[in-house]
Amino acid sequence: METKTKNLKLDLINWYKKNRRQFPWRETNDPWKILIIETLAQQTQLERANQYYEKFLTRFPTPRSMSNSSLKVILRMWSGLGYNNRAKRLYEASKILEEKGFDQIYPNFDVLPGVGPYTKNAILSFAYGKKVLAVDTNIERVIQRYFGLDDTKGFFIENSKYLLSRVDSRDLNQAFMDFGSSICKNLKPLCTICPIEKNCKKYFSKNKKPYEKFKGSNREVRGKIIKLLIEKGSINSQKIIEEIDADSMIIQKALHGLKKDKLIKFKKNNIIEINSN
Numbered sequence: 386m387e388t389k390t391k392n393l394k395l396d397l398i399n400w401y402k403k404n405r406r407q408f409p410w411r412e413t414n415d416p417w418k419i420l421i422i423e424t425l426a427q428q429t430q431l432e433r434a435n436q437y438y439e440k441f442l443t444r445f446p447t448p449r450s451m452s453n454s455s456l457k458v459i460l461r462m463w464s465g466l467g468y469n470n471r472a473k474r475l476y477e478a479s480k481i482l483e484e485k486g487f488d489q490i491y492p493n494f495d496v497l498p499g500v501g502p503y504t505k506n507a508i509l510s511f512a513y514g515k516k517v518l519a520v521d522t523n524i525e526r527v528i529q530r531y532f533g534l535d536d537t538k539g540f541f542i543e544n545s546k547y548l549l550s551r552v553d554s555r556d557l558n559q560a561f562m563d564f565g566s567s568i569c570k571n572l573k574p575l576c577t578i579c580p581i582e583k584n585c586k587k588y589f590s591k592n593k594k595p596y597e598k599f600k601g602s603n604r605e606v607r608g609k610i611i612k613l614l615i616e617k618g619s620i621n622s623q624k625i626i627e628e629i630d631a632d633s634m635i636i637q638k639a640l641h642g643l644k645k646d647k648l649i650k651f652k653k654n655n656i657i658e659i660n661s662n
């Protein structure tokens with residue numbers, strides 16, 4: 386396993402040198418910029434997240450500039466990305482960072498709302514150059530297929546040291562990201578042109594999670610409700626049901642979820658608005 390792991394790393398780094406995608410945050414070690422792009426890119430393609438990144442950085446170059454803004458403004462800028470909870474958590478994180486700063490909470494970035502193991506390690510690697518793997522779905526998928534594994538947890542515990550030895554973790558993490566999204570793709574992997582095809586087990590697990598159908602889904606309805614509230618300000622719940630083309634039960638469920646996540650608040654007479662707190 387050790388030799389095969391090291392060979393995979395070298396092959397991926399070689400591939401990356403010739404095929405890397407150019408993004409502005411790849412040239413920075415500013416943790417605030419890394420946090421913004423990693424939050425935007427969750428469940429979103431990097432190319433699309435990049436369009437929002439420029440907009441967000443121009444408006445919010447520092448945590449303070451975001452913490453002085455309001456959730457409503459941030460949600461308006463977030464419009465079209467979905468998963469609005471991410472915007473709220475980023476806003477909450479900016480308030481903590483305004484008080485303490487990244488260097489004060491280093492290396493425990495997971496104290497910030499919305500920062501899990503992946504984002505924590507992405508900040509450690511991209512901003513601080515630490516030798517850690519930022520394990521996202523791309524790296525998991527490549528490892529799973531290449532080594533023929535259903536569960537990659539044990540693999541990373543035993544083999545991270547071989548992957549990370551004598552390499553810049555930034556390059557390796559980005560190599561996995563780019564390779565997983567352009568060659569070893571989720572739905573249609575390009576095995577015929579894959580540079581590591583010879584040694585790959587091409588294992589396609591049957592235990593895949595079913596994807597939520599977007600049209601008419603809770604996620605879509607949540608996005609529509611937030612968009613409506615941004616446009617109209619306050620609005621009655623009955624009006625929301627009339628305006629949104631979806632099953633009323635799904636709308637009720639979405640409203641309940643948004644309230645629970647503190648993205649919206651209910652006022653008197655069933656008037657609903659964005660929660661600016």
Ligand code: SF4
Pocket residue numbers: 527530531568569570574575576579580581582583585586587588
């Ligand atoms: S051969 Fe296919 S499954 Fe294996 S790493 Fe390459 S693209 Fe992925």
